[in-house]
Amino acid sequence: MKMKRWRPLLLVLVVVAVLAAIWSYVMIATPPQKTLDQKVQDVASQLKCPVCQDESVADSPSLIAQQMRAVIRQRLQAGESEQQVIDYFVSRYGQQILWSPPWQGFSMLAYLVPFGLFTGGCILLFFILRDWSASSLAPGGTAKGNDTGAEADDLDEGDFALYRQQLEAELAADDPVFASQYARHEKQQTEAD
């Protein structure tokens, strides 16, 4: 019995281990390497095209975006890191060249506020649920005669058969597929009686 209870957990552990093994194998066998094109693309997609409406340098067909992509390529080829290239554009155009708020100063709020509220919401949800389920399990809970053991372990067989009979009668009335089975069931019932 005890073994049985642990089996699913064991299974999960095995699956996770296999996945981890595959991942580390793939990572070690062929370490990820960005091509120059990908690097240019990564940098360009973090910069806003200065003359367009809401387009990044990577996506814009405008002349200035094409020139900026060429500059990015040159600078990366000259050995600068991606961050250095971005910093270069920030020093020339200012903060508004960045296509999303940088992770510094005031603009961190852009990320922190939604994250904070979502976390707060999760915590609130947890407490609400705990509160509600605690109060429903309390002995003096309101109108709780029926759900102290809804796991059906304590549904006695008579109740269950009755419920099932009712369900099948309704399905039969409603849906021809179940009619034949219901008739059979009825017959058994009368024979039993």
Add this chain to the structure above:
Amino acid sequence: MYFSDVGVIAIILALGFAVYTILVAVLGALRGIPALVVSAKRGVLVVAALLLLAACALVISFLVHDFGVRYVAQQSDLSMPWYYTFAAFYGGQEGSLLYWALMLSVFSAIFVFTSRRAPAALVPYVMATLMGIEVFFLFMLATVSSPFVRLPNPPADGVGLNPLLMDPGMLIHPPMLLMGYMSFSVPFAIAVAAMLSGRLDNEWLRTIRRWTLASWTIQSTGLLLGAWWAYHVLGWGGYWSWDPVENAALLPWLTATAFLHSTMVQERRGMLKVWNLCLVVATFALSIFGTFEVRSGVISSVHSFAYSDIGGYFFAFLVIIIVFSTALFVFRLPKLRPEQEFDSVISREGIFLFNNLLLVGIAFATLWGTIFPLISAALSKETMSVGAPFYQHVDGPLFALLILAMGVGPLLAWRRTSMRALWRNLGLPALAAAACAAILPLAGVRDIFANVGFAVCAFTAGAILYELWRGMRVRHKHGEPYPVALYQLVQRYRQRYGGYIVHLGLVLLAVGVIGSQFFQTQENAVLQPGQSMNVIGYQFTYLGNIDAINPGSETITAQLQIWHEGQLLGYIYPGRTFYQHFDNQPASLIPIPTFGLTDIYVILYNWQGATSATIHIFVNPLVPLIWYGGLLMICGGLICWWPARRRKTAIQPVAAIRRGQGRTVVGNENVTEEDDRVGVETRAEASSARTGDTQSSTGKRDEEAVI
């Protein structure tokens, strides 16, 4: 007397009738005089007829090219084909306001026609609220934003439609999206009516849910068409740029989705009443906010052609809505107590709450990102742009969680689920996810986030398909072939299986989004005639440029052949069109040949004379799945919404045996109050809930219990 004068008169008359309808409806409801309510119903119909007349007047003014009307002169010219001339109706602000008002009156009329099905006590208040909204629009149309203003000296020809709008998408995307925005006013009106009359029972819920489903489906269609249009016209290789106006259209969709899910909790458990009302009100407020944002120009966007000075009025309207709704809440709060308590964190209710948290979280993050430049400019004096990377980082993970919850949710029973039943149900989908996570990296998908995303999608698709298959298997055992079984399942339990179809569509769409976000590549080449570029095994051979000059515009296209394994597959013509009326503003012509599930998106960047072209190619894997998935979602929405056949046989409700026994046997629902349509639904739920509940004691029973 011009046609436009007919329009002016119709709008003023409609304004009068709308005000009359409000007064009569409220009076009829307060004093309980049925004759007044009937009169109000007729008032709604008259308003609809008058607005139809006004709309006809504008359409005729367009079609006869009456450039004496300022709006017609601004939006159309003689060279435009008749269908764009017709579509120019909603090409500008005044016309789109008229379209809004027209659609609102049409929906109000539909509500009146179907009001037999709605709770009678609510109907007058719903009509009054709808007409209240209508009054605002009619007031705008009659005063500051009339499409029928005449020019003292009519020009010989009009300015014409903005070239970005001269596209087949124009014929259907703006009307759909505007209709989507507008249609959220019906659920809002039903919610306000419920608060005014104090009736928030299950009958109310069914009415509001059906209307919300309709709005949801319309808005989904509008969003999908918008994405499709952006993809085919704007020429940046993508379909969704997190533009403020796109975000504004997404926000009410998100809250409406949250509402559709949490109503199920209210229906079955009598909980979350306040929360649901908040969601309905928020949905409507957000759709007005969207209109305000487009019109006011406070936030820069690609939809900038729509800027105008009426933003202030919309802002005032928004404030009125929020104040009015909040006051109603405070007034009604004592009536909104939950009827039942929660049982377990691991239950359908629990996951619905989590789903609501996620959807509202995504909506908030998106709204926050949209208005953050304003906040930043006001508080820290820094100019800031919030673009796609922000939303990808913030909304992306939340969407992944949402899809995960979508897979787990249907496997949980109402009230509580035993861990063991959960294991049983989750086993197969989890295996699918694990297989996906194992195979993809070996197959060369190297990005860890993309892999996690695909695995989540595999999990949810597995869970949904497993559910479908279980249902089909039970019916198959009763003698139905599998296809018939599937049809019967969907046909009989529309809400449930329609919902699964929507979920499946969203998963497909998510796979398409992950594919195109993570694996898009670009190629760029300057080509001379005869030269070619190779993209994923296809060869694009450049032949030369074609320059075509039409009245009012000039089009330059490059001619390219597509070759694959020595075979000529066809020709494509990427190009640019320049419109003289609009400072030679270019519009792109973008051929997008699809090979398998990969789109090749070809743009003409630059050219010299007839013999040199800079061709830019985006390789967009899996994008077609976005359109298929979107279509599936719309189909699912329609299935959920589709009215049920009215059956004649009255069925003895399950609750009867409960009463007979003096105790609840499987006490999940208030079946007594359901009508037969929902009764079927409820039984389906009851038995599947039982699947979870009874499995722990008797494994065999679940086979029968699925249906």
